[in-house]
Amino acid sequence: MISLPRACALTAACALVLTACGGSTGTSGSATPTSTVDVGKAAPVTPLDAATVARAEKQGSVLLYTNADADQMAPLTKAFEAKYPGIKVRVLNMTDPQTFQRYATESATGVRTADVVMASDAVEMLNFVDKGGVLDYDDPNLEHLPAYARLAPGVVSMSEDPLVAVYNTALIPKEKQPRDLASLAELAKSLKGKIGTTDIGNSQSFGAVSNYIAEHGEAGWKNIAVLGPNTGVESGNGNLMQKLAQGQYQAAYFVAGSVRALIEGEEAGKILNYTYLTDGTPLLPRAVAVTERAASPDAGKLFVNFTLSVEGQQAACKGGFTPYRDGVECAYGLPAVEAVVGKDNMMLGGYPKDIVENKPAIVDRWKKAYNR
Structure with missing residues (x-):
């Protein structure tokens, strides 16, 4: 067994990393990624035109509102600032509803607001587009991205983040850990x-x-x-991971994929194990868009252009995002997920059809199932 001080250190690390975070095949071991998959060939670089870059450098800053935490964003923002040293990125971390509410308040009062927003909530983002919050900007990278990356006018996916299952290996050995939600449901009453x-x-x-x-x-x-x-239902992934590490939970599902890098660390890996769900791994597009009220719209465009490039996606991988572009070497990338669960079990395709209209019914039915 791991010592109490080390377990406490792990739970603190879990909380730090996750403050802002997301056909039955039985239980034959862990479904974890491999970095030895074919990631394809990188497409040609598609930068912005020189005039836009010059204006971006004159603007000199990007204000980003995002649901990703500081640790996750750091590799991406540092790589961007290294490439464009005259442009500084200021990152404000908040939930998706807070992002759009803050933007609305600041826009109404004339206060500077986000140049770029990054969010996982499909309904909030689509409502934001409908309210005129997004600049209708088509990045040059789009010609090299899959169709599912185009989420709405001016909105594109910068990452396709999986939701995973996580187990306390001291309580459920790896060989007995369900690899799909149907098998976990079969164990639900006993757990x-x-x-x-x-x-x-x-x-x-x-x-x-x-x-x-x-x-x-x-x-x-x-x-x-x-x-x-x-x-048991928790408000966020931080609480969920703490209770898993402490043994209050033996298993958790639909956990934000950002836990993957943490769990593969030396200490966490002794307690926890994650698996992709082989009966269907949900992949959530993390949308990015330049805002209509951006004070630095060209700098915002340049930041989006970088996040969608092979170079930017490579940097994003270091923060635990899931890149999907061809030519990006990443143990957490889309090809690595597909190698585990198979193409047919990749729940990938942009935003679900009629998601705005269907949300109330989905939420209501979920609440009834969970007695909320």
């Missing part, structure tokens, strides 16, 4: 109160549920109905 997830109010939880249901329909709802009354 009553020892399984955890995050509340549907969390954008990553809603994204996971909505994507899973879009793929599996009533069969998916059946699994959720079994899991619901046997699952």
Whole structure:
């Protein structure tokens, strides 16, 4: 067993990293990624034109509102500032609802607001577009990106982040850890109160549920109905990971994929193990967009251009994002996920159809299943 001080240190690390975060095949071991997959050939570099770059450098700064935490963003912002030393990136971390509410308040009062927003909540982002919050900007990288990366006018995915299952290996050995949600549902009653997830109010939880249901329909709802009354619900991934590390939970599902790098660390790996869900891994597009009220619109465009480039996606990988462009070497990249779960089990395709209209019904049905 790991010592109490080391366990406490791990839970503190979990909280730090995760403050802002998201066909049955049985239980034959862990479904973790491999870095030895074919990542394809990188497309030609597609930078902005010289005039836009010159204006961006004159503007000199980018204000970014994002749901990713400081540790996650650091490799990306440092790489951008190293490439464009005359432009500084200021990052404000907040939830998706806080991002859009703050933008609305600041825009109404004439206070400087975000040049770029980065969010995982499909409904909030689509509402933001409908309200005229997004600059209708097509980045040159788009010609080299898959169709699913185009989420809405001016909105593009910079990362396709998976939701994973996480287990306390001292309580459920690796060889007995379910690799899919259907198998975990079968164990739910025997693990009553020892399984955890995050509340549907969390954008990553809603994204996971909505994507899973879009793929599996009533069969998916059946699994959720079994899991619901046997699952503890936390407000965010920080609490979830702490309780997993402490043994209050033995398993958790629909956990933000940003935990992967942490769990593979020397200490955390002795307690926790993560797995992709082989009956369907939800992949949430983390959307990025330049705002209509940007004070530094060209600097914002340049930042978006960098995040979508092979160079930018390589830097994002270091923070735990999931790059999807061809030619990006990353143990957490989309090809690595596909190598584990198979192409047919990748819940990938932009925003689910009619997600804005369907959200109230999904939330209501989830709440009934979880007695909320």
